[in-house]
Amino acid sequence: xxxxxxxxxxxxxxxxxxxxxxxxxxxxxxxxxxxxxxxxxxxxxxxxxxxxxxxxxxxxxxxxxxxxxxxxxxxxxxxxxxxxxxxxxxxxxxxxxxxxxxxxxxxxxxxxxxxxxxxxxxxxxxxxxxxxxxxxxxxxxxxxxxxxxxxxxxxxxxxxxxxxxxxxxxxxxxxxxxxxxxxxxxxxxxxxxxxxxxxxxxxxxxxxxxxxxxxxxxxxxxxxxxxxxxxxxxxxxxxxxxxxxxxxxxxxxxxxxxxxxxxxxxxxxxxxxxxxxxxxxxxxxxxxxxxxxxxxxxxxxxxxxxxxxxxxxxxxxxxxxxxxxxxxxxxxxxxxxxxxxxxxxxxxxxxxxxxxxxxxxxxxxxxxxxxxxxxxxxxxxxxxxxxxxxxxxxxxxxxxxxxxxxxxxxxxxxxxxxxxxxxxxxxxxx
Numbered sequence: 001x002x003x004x005x006x007x008x009x010x011x012x013x014x015x016x017x018x019x020x021x022x023x024x025x026x027x028x029x030x031x032x033x034x035x036x037x038x039x040x041x042x043x044x045x046x047x048x049x050x051x052x053x054x055x056x057x058x059x060x061x062x063x064x065x066x067x068x069x070x071x072x073x074x075x076x077x078x079x080x081x082x083x084x085x086x087x088x089x090x091x092x093x094x095x096x097x098x099x100x101x102x103x104x105x106x107x108x109x110x111x112x113x114x115x116x117x118x119x120x121x122x123x124x125x126x127x128x129x130x131x132x133x134x135x136x137x138x139x140x141x142x143x144x145x146x147x148x149x150x151x152x153x154x155x156x157x158x159x160x161x162x163x164x165x166x167x168x169x170x171x172x173x174x175x176x177x178x179x180x181x182x183x184x185x186x187x188x189x190x191x192x193x194x195x196x197x198x199x200x201x202x203x204x205x206x207x208x209x210x211x212x213x214x215x216x217x218x219x220x221x222x223x224x225x226x227x228x229x230x231x232x233x234x235x236x237x238x239x240x241x242x243x244x245x246x247x248x249x250x251x252x253x254x255x256x257x258x259x260x261x262x263x264x265x266x267x268x269x270x271x272x273x274x275x276x277x278x279x280x281x282x283x284x285x286x287x288x289x290x291x292x293x294x295x296x297x298x299x300x301x302x303x304x305x306x307x308x309x310x311x312x313x314x315x316x317x318x319x320x321x322x323x324x325x326x327x328x329x330x331x332x333x334x335x336x337x338x339x340x341x342x343x344x345x346x347x348x349x350x351x352x353x354x355x356x357x358x359x360x361x362x363x364x365x366x367x368x369x370x371x372x373x374x375x376x377x378x379x380x381x382x383x384x385x386x387x388x389x390x391x392x393x394x395x396x397x398x399x400x401x402x403x404x405x406x407x408x409x410x411x412x413x414x415x416x417x418x419x420x421x422x423x424x425x426x427x428x429x430x
Contacts, residue, residue, distance in 0.1 A: 005018070010208065028371070123166065241299070267352070288316065
Protein backbone atom coordinates (compact mmCIF):
# COMPACT_ATOMS: atom_id res chain seq x y z
CA UNK A 1 0.00 0.00 0.00
CA UNK A 2 1.31 3.46 -0.90
CA UNK A 3 2.21 5.46 2.21
CA UNK A 4 -0.18 8.33 2.81
CA UNK A 5 0.84 11.94 3.29
CA UNK A 6 -0.48 13.97 6.20
CA UNK A 7 -0.63 17.76 5.80
CA UNK A 8 -1.70 20.33 8.37
CA UNK A 9 -1.00 23.89 9.48
CA UNK A 10 -0.08 25.00 12.99
CA UNK A 11 -1.72 28.00 14.64
CA UNK A 12 1.33 30.15 13.85
CA UNK A 13 0.97 29.44 10.12
CA UNK A 14 3.68 26.76 9.79
CA UNK A 15 2.73 24.16 7.16
CA UNK A 16 3.64 20.59 8.14
CA UNK A 17 3.79 17.68 5.68
CA UNK A 18 4.55 14.18 7.01
CA UNK A 19 5.02 10.86 5.24
CA UNK A 20 5.73 7.62 7.06
CA UNK A 21 8.14 5.21 5.32
CA UNK A 22 9.17 2.28 7.48
CA UNK A 23 11.47 0.40 5.11
CA UNK A 24 14.60 1.66 6.91
CA UNK A 25 15.24 3.19 10.38
CA UNK A 26 16.00 6.61 8.89
CA UNK A 27 14.17 9.94 8.81
CA UNK A 28 14.78 13.04 6.70
CA UNK A 29 13.66 16.37 8.15
CA UNK A 30 13.46 19.53 6.03
CA UNK A 31 12.49 23.15 6.54
CA UNK A 32 11.68 25.12 3.39
CA UNK A 33 11.37 28.91 3.39
CA UNK A 34 9.56 30.81 0.66
CA UNK A 35 12.48 33.10 0.04
CA UNK A 36 14.98 32.97 -2.78
CA UNK A 37 16.67 35.36 -5.16
CA UNK A 38 13.24 36.31 -6.59
CA UNK A 39 12.46 38.03 -3.25
CA UNK A 40 15.44 40.38 -3.39
CA UNK A 41 15.50 44.00 -4.42
CA UNK A 42 18.32 45.94 -6.09
CA UNK A 43 20.93 46.64 -3.47
CA UNK A 44 20.25 43.36 -1.68
CA UNK A 45 20.79 40.77 -4.39
CA UNK A 46 22.43 37.70 -2.90
CA UNK A 47 20.89 38.28 0.53
CA UNK A 48 19.03 34.95 0.60
CA UNK A 49 22.18 32.97 -0.17
CA UNK A 50 24.22 35.01 2.32
CA UNK A 51 21.63 34.40 5.06
CA UNK A 52 21.87 30.68 4.31
CA UNK A 53 25.61 30.91 4.99
CA UNK A 54 24.93 32.69 8.27
CA UNK A 55 22.67 29.85 9.39
CA UNK A 56 25.80 27.70 9.73
CA UNK A 57 27.64 30.22 11.91
CA UNK A 58 25.95 28.87 15.02
CA UNK A 59 23.72 30.21 17.77
CA UNK A 60 23.83 30.45 21.58
CA UNK A 61 22.14 27.02 21.67
CA UNK A 62 24.39 25.44 19.02
CA UNK A 63 27.82 27.14 19.08
CA UNK A 64 29.82 27.30 15.82
CA UNK A 65 31.10 23.87 14.78
CA UNK A 66 29.00 21.90 17.26
CA UNK A 67 26.35 20.85 14.75
CA UNK A 68 28.88 19.29 12.37
CA UNK A 69 30.28 17.14 15.15
CA UNK A 70 26.87 16.13 16.49
CA UNK A 71 25.47 15.06 13.11
CA UNK A 72 28.67 13.26 12.10
CA UNK A 73 28.78 11.40 15.42
CA UNK A 74 25.26 10.08 14.72
CA UNK A 75 26.13 8.96 11.19
CA UNK A 76 23.80 11.51 9.61
CA UNK A 77 24.15 14.24 7.03
CA UNK A 78 22.85 17.77 6.67
CA UNK A 79 22.98 20.55 4.15
CA UNK A 80 21.15 23.53 2.70
CA UNK A 81 20.69 25.29 -0.62
CA UNK A 82 19.27 28.52 -1.99
CA UNK A 83 17.33 28.66 -5.23
CA UNK A 84 15.49 31.37 -7.14
CA UNK A 85 12.18 30.49 -5.42
CA UNK A 86 13.18 29.16 -2.00
CA UNK A 87 15.80 28.24 0.59
CA UNK A 88 15.86 24.75 2.13
CA UNK A 89 17.63 23.07 5.06
CA UNK A 90 17.67 19.37 5.88
CA UNK A 91 19.04 16.67 8.13
CA UNK A 92 18.84 12.94 7.42
CA UNK A 93 19.52 10.92 10.57
CA UNK A 94 18.87 7.58 12.22
CA UNK A 95 15.19 7.74 13.12
CA UNK A 96 15.80 7.53 16.86
CA UNK A 97 17.97 10.67 16.72
CA UNK A 98 15.76 12.86 14.51
CA UNK A 99 14.86 15.05 17.52
CA UNK A 100 18.22 16.77 16.98
CA UNK A 101 17.04 18.01 13.58
CA UNK A 102 13.86 19.48 15.06
CA UNK A 103 15.83 21.24 17.79
CA UNK A 104 18.36 22.60 15.33
CA UNK A 105 15.83 23.90 12.82
CA UNK A 106 13.53 25.51 15.38
CA UNK A 107 16.59 27.21 16.85
CA UNK A 108 17.76 28.28 13.40
CA UNK A 109 14.39 29.89 12.71
CA UNK A 110 14.85 32.36 15.58
CA UNK A 111 18.31 32.23 17.13
CA UNK A 112 20.94 32.53 14.40
CA UNK A 113 23.92 34.72 15.19
CA UNK A 114 24.53 37.73 12.95
CA UNK A 115 27.56 39.15 14.73
CA UNK A 116 29.69 41.66 12.84
CA UNK A 117 32.71 39.38 12.69
CA UNK A 118 30.69 36.50 11.25
CA UNK A 119 29.07 38.72 8.62
CA UNK A 120 32.46 40.11 7.60
CA UNK A 121 34.04 36.67 7.26
CA UNK A 122 31.14 35.39 5.14
CA UNK A 123 31.34 38.48 2.92
CA UNK A 124 34.88 37.42 2.07
CA UNK A 125 33.81 33.81 1.52
CA UNK A 126 30.91 34.72 -0.77
CA UNK A 127 32.91 37.24 -2.79
CA UNK A 128 35.56 34.55 -3.29
CA UNK A 129 32.82 32.13 -4.33
CA UNK A 130 31.54 34.60 -6.90
CA UNK A 131 35.07 35.20 -8.24
CA UNK A 132 35.49 31.44 -8.57
CA UNK A 133 32.25 31.25 -10.58
CA UNK A 134 33.51 34.02 -12.83
CA UNK A 135 36.15 31.59 -14.07
CA UNK A 136 33.39 29.30 -15.31
CA UNK A 137 32.12 30.07 -18.81
CA UNK A 138 28.59 28.82 -18.19
CA UNK A 139 28.17 31.02 -15.12
CA UNK A 140 29.25 34.10 -17.06
CA UNK A 141 27.00 33.20 -19.98
CA UNK A 142 24.02 32.36 -17.79
CA UNK A 143 24.29 35.62 -15.87
CA UNK A 144 24.21 37.71 -19.03
CA UNK A 145 21.58 35.57 -20.73
CA UNK A 146 19.18 35.56 -17.76
CA UNK A 147 19.58 39.30 -17.30
CA UNK A 148 18.62 39.77 -20.97
CA UNK A 149 15.70 37.33 -20.77
CA UNK A 150 14.18 38.95 -17.64
CA UNK A 151 14.07 42.74 -17.68
CA UNK A 152 11.31 43.12 -15.07
CA UNK A 153 10.91 39.89 -13.13
CA UNK A 154 13.53 39.38 -10.35
CA UNK A 155 14.58 36.08 -11.91
CA UNK A 156 16.98 38.32 -13.83
CA UNK A 157 19.84 38.21 -11.29
CA UNK A 158 22.00 35.34 -10.12
CA UNK A 159 21.37 33.64 -6.78
CA UNK A 160 24.81 34.56 -5.46
CA UNK A 161 24.04 38.24 -6.10
CA UNK A 162 25.72 41.15 -7.82
CA UNK A 163 29.24 41.95 -6.65
CA UNK A 164 28.43 45.56 -5.83
CA UNK A 165 25.66 44.41 -3.47
CA UNK A 166 27.87 41.80 -1.84
CA UNK A 167 30.41 44.52 -1.14
CA UNK A 168 27.95 47.04 0.30
CA UNK A 169 25.22 45.05 2.13
CA UNK A 170 25.33 45.56 5.87
CA UNK A 171 24.77 43.30 8.82
CA UNK A 172 21.44 45.05 9.43
CA UNK A 173 20.37 44.43 5.81
CA UNK A 174 20.97 40.71 6.22
CA UNK A 175 19.35 40.50 9.64
CA UNK A 176 16.26 42.31 8.35
CA UNK A 177 16.04 39.85 5.45
CA UNK A 178 16.34 36.95 7.90
CA UNK A 179 13.75 38.23 10.35
CA UNK A 180 11.26 39.07 7.61
CA UNK A 181 11.36 35.66 5.91
CA UNK A 182 12.44 33.08 8.51
CA UNK A 183 9.06 32.91 10.20
CA UNK A 184 6.61 30.01 10.62
CA UNK A 185 3.99 31.48 8.30
CA UNK A 186 6.58 31.58 5.50
CA UNK A 187 7.88 28.05 6.02
CA UNK A 188 7.03 24.42 5.30
CA UNK A 189 8.30 21.53 7.45
CA UNK A 190 8.59 18.17 5.69
CA UNK A 191 9.46 14.90 7.42
CA UNK A 192 9.70 11.55 5.64
CA UNK A 193 10.80 8.30 7.22
CA UNK A 194 10.50 5.91 10.10
CA UNK A 195 8.16 7.60 12.59
CA UNK A 196 4.54 7.62 13.71
CA UNK A 197 2.70 10.60 12.25
CA UNK A 198 0.95 11.79 15.40
CA UNK A 199 4.11 11.41 17.48
CA UNK A 200 6.14 13.42 14.95
CA UNK A 201 3.43 16.07 14.74
CA UNK A 202 3.46 16.44 18.53
CA UNK A 203 7.24 16.92 18.50
CA UNK A 204 6.98 19.54 15.74
CA UNK A 205 4.24 21.39 17.62
CA UNK A 206 6.38 21.38 20.77
CA UNK A 207 9.47 22.75 18.97
CA UNK A 208 7.91 25.12 16.43
CA UNK A 209 4.47 25.90 17.87
CA UNK A 210 5.68 28.52 20.38
CA UNK A 211 7.44 30.56 17.65
CA UNK A 212 5.40 33.67 16.88
CA UNK A 213 4.35 34.27 13.28
CA UNK A 214 5.88 37.14 11.37
CA UNK A 215 4.21 39.94 9.50
CA UNK A 216 2.50 38.74 6.31
CA UNK A 217 4.96 38.90 3.43
CA UNK A 218 3.93 40.85 0.38
CA UNK A 219 4.09 38.48 -2.61
CA UNK A 220 6.65 39.26 -5.28
CA UNK A 221 4.48 40.01 -8.31
CA UNK A 222 6.36 41.52 -11.26
CA UNK A 223 5.22 39.63 -14.38
CA UNK A 224 7.70 39.70 -17.23
CA UNK A 225 6.23 41.57 -20.24
CA UNK A 226 5.69 39.71 -23.47
CA UNK A 227 8.90 39.28 -25.42
CA UNK A 228 8.61 40.94 -28.83
CA UNK A 229 11.56 39.41 -30.60
CA UNK A 230 14.70 37.37 -30.28
CA UNK A 231 17.36 38.69 -27.92
CA UNK A 232 21.08 37.94 -28.13
CA UNK A 233 24.08 38.22 -25.86
CA UNK A 234 27.73 37.50 -26.59
CA UNK A 235 30.11 36.98 -23.69
CA UNK A 236 33.88 36.81 -23.95
CA UNK A 237 35.99 35.29 -21.24
CA UNK A 238 38.60 32.76 -20.14
CA UNK A 239 38.72 29.21 -21.39
CA UNK A 240 39.24 27.19 -24.54
CA UNK A 241 35.70 26.01 -25.33
CA UNK A 242 32.80 27.93 -26.84
CA UNK A 243 29.22 27.54 -25.57
CA UNK A 244 25.80 28.10 -27.13
CA UNK A 245 22.50 28.42 -25.27
CA UNK A 246 19.01 28.91 -26.67
CA UNK A 247 16.71 29.90 -23.79
CA UNK A 248 13.01 29.82 -24.68
CA UNK A 249 10.33 31.29 -22.46
CA UNK A 250 8.69 28.40 -20.60
CA UNK A 251 5.63 28.03 -18.36
CA UNK A 252 5.57 27.75 -14.57
CA UNK A 253 5.27 24.35 -12.87
CA UNK A 254 1.50 24.57 -12.41
CA UNK A 255 0.73 25.51 -16.02
CA UNK A 256 -1.03 22.86 -18.18
CA UNK A 257 1.80 23.13 -20.72
CA UNK A 258 4.56 22.27 -18.26
CA UNK A 259 4.45 18.48 -18.60
CA UNK A 260 3.98 18.43 -22.40
CA UNK A 261 7.09 20.62 -22.67
CA UNK A 262 8.93 18.28 -20.28
CA UNK A 263 8.26 15.38 -22.62
CA UNK A 264 8.99 17.37 -25.76
CA UNK A 265 12.42 18.06 -24.31
CA UNK A 266 12.84 14.45 -23.22
CA UNK A 267 12.07 13.27 -26.76
CA UNK A 268 14.08 15.94 -28.56
CA UNK A 269 17.07 16.42 -26.26
CA UNK A 270 17.00 13.41 -23.93
CA UNK A 271 16.60 13.21 -20.16
CA UNK A 272 13.53 13.73 -18.04
CA UNK A 273 13.67 17.53 -17.63
CA UNK A 274 12.33 17.25 -14.10
CA UNK A 275 14.90 19.65 -12.70
CA UNK A 276 15.83 18.80 -9.12
CA UNK A 277 13.88 15.56 -9.31
CA UNK A 278 16.17 13.56 -11.57
CA UNK A 279 19.37 13.53 -13.54
CA UNK A 280 19.47 14.08 -17.27
CA UNK A 281 20.48 10.52 -18.17
CA UNK A 282 21.87 9.50 -21.55
CA UNK A 283 20.62 11.30 -24.65
CA UNK A 284 22.59 9.51 -27.35
CA UNK A 285 19.43 8.41 -29.16
CA UNK A 286 17.90 11.91 -29.22
CA UNK A 287 17.53 14.12 -32.26
CA UNK A 288 19.59 16.83 -30.62
CA UNK A 289 22.50 14.44 -30.11
CA UNK A 290 22.28 13.26 -33.71
CA UNK A 291 22.30 16.78 -35.15
CA UNK A 292 25.00 18.30 -32.94
CA UNK A 293 27.17 15.65 -31.29
CA UNK A 294 27.11 12.70 -33.70
CA UNK A 295 27.87 15.18 -36.49
CA UNK A 296 31.06 16.24 -34.66
CA UNK A 297 29.91 19.83 -34.26
CA UNK A 298 29.49 19.75 -30.46
CA UNK A 299 31.27 17.88 -27.71
CA UNK A 300 27.99 17.70 -25.78
CA UNK A 301 24.44 19.02 -25.98
CA UNK A 302 21.32 18.85 -23.83
CA UNK A 303 18.08 20.44 -22.76
CA UNK A 304 16.82 21.43 -19.32
CA UNK A 305 13.69 22.79 -17.71
CA UNK A 306 13.10 23.34 -14.00
CA UNK A 307 9.82 23.62 -12.04
CA UNK A 308 9.40 27.23 -10.92
CA UNK A 309 6.78 29.46 -9.31
CA UNK A 310 6.60 31.86 -12.25
CA UNK A 311 7.31 31.36 -15.96
CA UNK A 312 11.00 30.68 -16.47
CA UNK A 313 13.20 29.28 -19.26
CA UNK A 314 13.65 26.11 -21.28
CA UNK A 315 17.31 25.89 -22.20
CA UNK A 316 19.00 23.99 -25.02
CA UNK A 317 22.79 24.17 -24.75
CA UNK A 318 25.85 22.89 -26.56
CA UNK A 319 29.62 22.92 -26.12
CA UNK A 320 31.56 23.38 -29.34
CA UNK A 321 34.21 20.93 -30.48
CA UNK A 322 37.64 22.45 -31.18
CA UNK A 323 37.67 24.00 -34.62
CA UNK A 324 33.89 24.27 -34.86
CA UNK A 325 32.22 27.66 -34.83
CA UNK A 326 29.20 28.71 -32.81
CA UNK A 327 27.66 29.97 -36.04
CA UNK A 328 27.61 26.50 -37.63
CA UNK A 329 26.43 24.86 -34.39
CA UNK A 330 23.56 27.32 -34.10
CA UNK A 331 22.62 26.71 -37.73
CA UNK A 332 22.50 22.97 -37.05
CA UNK A 333 20.38 23.51 -33.94
CA UNK A 334 17.96 25.68 -35.91
CA UNK A 335 17.67 22.92 -38.51
CA UNK A 336 16.97 20.35 -35.79
CA UNK A 337 14.21 22.48 -34.30
CA UNK A 338 12.74 23.23 -37.73
CA UNK A 339 12.71 19.49 -38.44
CA UNK A 340 10.27 19.08 -35.54
CA UNK A 341 7.68 20.89 -37.65
CA UNK A 342 8.15 18.81 -40.81
CA UNK A 343 8.87 15.56 -38.92
CA UNK A 344 6.94 15.75 -35.62
CA UNK A 345 7.82 13.67 -32.58
CA UNK A 346 6.53 10.13 -33.14
CA UNK A 347 4.58 7.95 -30.73
CA UNK A 348 7.62 5.70 -30.40
CA UNK A 349 9.79 8.67 -29.41
CA UNK A 350 7.18 9.89 -26.95
CA UNK A 351 6.84 6.42 -25.40
CA UNK A 352 10.61 6.17 -24.97
CA UNK A 353 10.81 9.65 -23.45
CA UNK A 354 7.97 8.82 -21.07
CA UNK A 355 9.62 5.58 -19.99
CA UNK A 356 12.91 7.36 -19.31
CA UNK A 357 11.23 10.18 -17.41
CA UNK A 358 9.26 7.75 -15.26
CA UNK A 359 12.34 5.69 -14.42
CA UNK A 360 14.38 8.71 -13.39
CA UNK A 361 11.49 10.11 -11.39
CA UNK A 362 11.02 6.87 -9.47
CA UNK A 363 14.76 6.52 -8.84
CA UNK A 364 14.94 10.05 -7.49
CA UNK A 365 12.33 9.18 -4.87
CA UNK A 366 13.82 5.91 -3.67
CA UNK A 367 15.35 7.41 -0.52
CA UNK A 368 13.59 9.23 2.30
CA UNK A 369 15.76 12.26 1.51
CA UNK A 370 14.63 12.21 -2.12
CA UNK A 371 10.99 11.84 -1.15
CA UNK A 372 11.21 14.75 1.29
CA UNK A 373 12.94 16.90 -1.31
CA UNK A 374 10.27 16.25 -3.92
CA UNK A 375 7.43 16.86 -1.48
CA UNK A 376 8.99 20.09 -0.24
CA UNK A 377 9.76 21.41 -3.69
CA UNK A 378 6.17 20.71 -4.73
CA UNK A 379 4.96 22.78 -1.79
CA UNK A 380 7.29 25.58 -2.85
CA UNK A 381 6.45 25.76 -6.55
CA UNK A 382 2.80 24.66 -6.42
CA UNK A 383 1.75 25.18 -2.77
CA UNK A 384 0.63 21.55 -2.89
CA UNK A 385 2.61 18.34 -2.25
CA UNK A 386 0.23 16.56 -4.63
CA UNK A 387 1.99 18.23 -7.56
CA UNK A 388 4.75 15.67 -6.98
CA UNK A 389 2.35 12.81 -6.30
CA UNK A 390 0.48 13.47 -9.54
CA UNK A 391 3.57 13.78 -11.73
CA UNK A 392 3.37 10.27 -13.20
CA UNK A 393 -0.34 10.67 -14.00
CA UNK A 394 0.36 14.05 -15.60
CA UNK A 395 3.14 12.57 -17.73
CA UNK A 396 0.96 9.63 -18.77
CA UNK A 397 -1.78 12.01 -19.92
CA UNK A 398 0.46 13.86 -22.41
CA UNK A 399 -0.46 13.13 -26.04
CA UNK A 400 1.31 13.74 -29.34
CA UNK A 401 -1.14 16.58 -29.98
CA UNK A 402 -0.03 18.18 -26.68
CA UNK A 403 3.63 17.87 -27.68
CA UNK A 404 2.99 19.45 -31.08
CA UNK A 405 0.92 22.22 -29.51
CA UNK A 406 3.67 23.27 -27.10
CA UNK A 407 6.28 23.04 -29.85
CA UNK A 408 4.35 25.58 -31.88
CA UNK A 409 3.68 27.76 -28.86
CA UNK A 410 7.11 27.88 -27.23
CA UNK A 411 9.86 26.96 -29.72
CA UNK A 412 9.69 30.19 -31.69
CA UNK A 413 12.66 32.50 -32.30
CA UNK A 414 10.66 35.46 -31.01
CA UNK A 415 10.38 33.71 -27.62
CA UNK A 416 14.06 33.00 -27.12
CA UNK A 417 17.23 34.60 -25.87
CA UNK A 418 20.38 33.31 -27.55
CA UNK A 419 23.70 33.30 -25.73
CA UNK A 420 27.19 32.79 -27.13
CA UNK A 421 30.27 32.33 -24.99
CA UNK A 422 33.40 33.09 -27.00
CA UNK A 423 36.66 32.01 -25.29
CA UNK A 424 39.46 34.51 -25.48
CA UNK A 425 41.92 31.63 -25.82
CA UNK A 426 39.97 29.80 -28.53
CA UNK A 427 38.81 30.10 -32.10
CA UNK A 428 35.13 29.15 -31.81
CA UNK A 429 33.42 32.42 -32.61
CA UNK A 430 31.37 33.22 -35.64
